[in-house]
Amino acid sequence: MVNVNKWGEAEHAAGYLAVANEVPHRTEGESILLDHLPTTARRILDLGCGDGRLLALVLSKLPQASGVAVDFSATMLERVGNRFTGDPRVTVIEHNLDCPLPDLGLFDAVVSSFAIHHLTHERKRVLYEEIFRALTPGGIFCNLEHVSSPTPRLHAQFLAALGQTVESEDPSSKLLDLETQLGWLRSIGFEDVDCHWKWLELALLAGIKPLR
Numbered sequence: 001m002v003n004v005n006k007w008g009e010a011e012h013a014a015g016y017l018a019v020a021n022e023v024p025h026r027t028e029g030e031s032i033l034l035d036h037l038p039t040t041a042r043r044i045l046d047l048g049c050g051d052g053r054l055l056a057l058v059l060s061k062l063p064q065a066s067g068v069a070v071d072f073s074a075t076m077l078e079r080v081g082n083r084f085t086g087d088p089r090v091t092v093i094e095h096n097l098d099c100p101l102p103d104l105g106l107f108d109a110v111v112s113s114f115a116i117h118h119l120t121h122e123r124k125r126v127l128y129e130e131i132f133r134a135l136t137p138g139g140i141f142c143n144l145e146h147v148s149s150p151t152p153r154l155h156a157q158f159l160a161a162l163g164q165t166v167e168s169e170d171p172s173s174k175l176l177d178l179e180t181q182l183g184w185l186r187s188i189g190f191e192d193v194d195c196h197w198k199w200l201e202l203a204l205l206a207g208i209k210p211l212r
Helices: 010-022 026-036 053-061 074-083 121-134 152-161 178-188
Strands: 043-047 066-071 090-094 107-113 135-146 191-199 202-208
Touching: 026 053, 026 107, 026 135, 026 191, 026 202, 043 053, 043 121, 053 066, 053 107, 066 074, 074 090, 107 121, 121 135, 121 178, 178 191, 178 202
Parallel strands: 043 066, 043 107, 066 090, 107 135
Antiparallel strands: 135 202, 191 202
């Protein structure tokens, strides 16, 4: 698989941010993700944080928590930095998820929103292992993700709902089916693995690190 990733380009990142609020049913998926975060969570890691939209929602629900926001796009890092200026709860880290996660300590929850599908499938699998190791026992991983459709017709239907076509879709996307990813999470050791919400190619995958 060719590892195309245009998210380092300012124009590409800005183009996404201009329409991010218009993604159909996005707020539904975000709401379900928030529902699954334990109220006791105190340290949150947001991978591929973008402009900080998801982390802001998480910290609104968990005001006593702190967050680490990770991204590699200069545009996104500027936006997330501006969003959380003066907020001592948030640390912003520049890091490309193509590379192994740095040692950031342990987290009660790891979240991600529409970011991990930009990685190659091999890297997705390894990143899930790194996330497992970064969680405290009982910690949860919630990935609001863009997954592949089972047929080209359904894929075209999803793109049409976003006002796109197969020809205009983001070449950075490396979509993988839902079941393969749920299977990976189970084999890595996550418990209670499930898809808690889905609309066409948007899905919320989650799993919990065992207490033992």
